[in-house]
Amino acid sequence: ALNGSAARPLAGRRALVTAGPTAEPIDPVRLIVNRSSGKQGYAIARALADLGAEVTLVSGPTALETPAGVTRVNVETARQMLAACEAALPADVAVMVAAVADWRPDEAAGQKIKKTGEGPPALRLVENPDILATLSRGPLRPKLVVGFAAETNELEAHARAKLARKGCDWIVANDVSQGGVMGGDVNTVSVVTAQSVERWERLDKAEVARRLAARIAQDLG
Numbered sequence: 001a002l003n004g005s006a007a008r009p010l011a012g013r014r015a016l017v018t019a020g021p022t023a024e025p026i027d028p029v030r031l032i033v034n035r036s037s038g039k040q041g042y043a044i045a046r047a048l049a050d051l052g053a054e055v056t057l058v059s060g061p062t063a064l065e066t067p068a069g070v071t072r073v074n075v076e077t078a079r080q081m082l083a084a085c086e087a088a089l090p091a092d093v094a095v096m097v098a099a100v101a102d103w104r105p106d107e108a109a110g111q112k113i114k115k116t117g118e119g120p121p122a123l124r125l126v127e128n129p130d131i132l133a134t135l136s137r138g139p140l141r142p143k144l145v146v147g148f149a150a151e152t153n154e155l156e157a158h159a160r161a162k163l164a165r166k167g168c169d170w171i172v173a174n175d176v177s178q179g180g181v182m183g184g185d186v187n188t189v190s191v192v193t194a195q196s197v198e199r200w201e202r203l204d205k206a207e208v209a210r211r212l213a214a215r216i217a218q219d220l221g
C-alpha cells in the first residue's frame, strides 16, 4: 500500500482552478456566453484534491456538482472571475480551464432591451481582461501556471504562440476538430511547454485530469 505522502503528494499545496464558461450581460435577461460544460476543469479540481491539494475552483455557470473537498467560488463575468482568482492567491499552481468570453458588451443595459420594429440593436463590444496572462505576470504568480487552449487546426503552433504571449508554463491544447469534446466525456490533448510537446491519446476527461495532476505533483516536487 502507498504511504500517506506517496498517495497525497500535493498535501500542503494550494491550487487554483478556473472552469466553465463566463457569461456577459447584454441586459437583465440576455447574456453572451461561451460553450463549455465545465467537465474538464471540475475533473482537474477533483484530481488535484485527490492528491491532497487545497483546491479553490472558480467557476462560471455550470450544471455540475462541486467535487468533494474542493472550495468553489461562483462567478458570472470574466471580470468577476479575475477578481475571484486574485482573491484566491497565493497558490502553488494555477490551472486555467475556463472558457472566458473574449468580449463583453461595453455597457449592460439596466432594463430589458425591447424590439422596436426598427431592427436589432447594435452591440458595442469591448475586450475582457486576460485572466491567465494577468496571473502569469502578476506579483503573486503561482510557481506553475497552466493554460488550456481549444484549437481546430495547427494545435502546437497556436499553443506555442499562446505560451509566449501569456507567460504561462504549460498549455494543454485540446483538439476540438473531431467533435465530441465540447460537452462530452473524452478529450485528446497535447501538453506543450517551452521545451517539449507530449501528445496524449484520446482519454476520458477524468483520466486527462489524473495524468495532469500527477504531472503537476511531479513538477512541484
Ligand code: CTP
Binding pocket: 018, 078, 096, 097, 098, 099, 100, 101, 102, 128, 129, 130, 131, 132, 133, 146, 147, 148, 149, 150, 162
Ligand atoms: N483565458 C483567460 N482570460 C481570457 C481569455 C482566455 O484566462 N480573457 C485563458 C483560458 O482560460 C485558457 C487560455 O487563456 O487557459 C487560452 O484561452 P484561448 O481562448 O485559447 O486564448 P485567447 O488568447 O483568447 O485566444 P483565441 O483568440 O484563440 O480565443
Ligand code: CA
Binding pocket: 100, 101, 102
Ligand atoms: Ca479566447
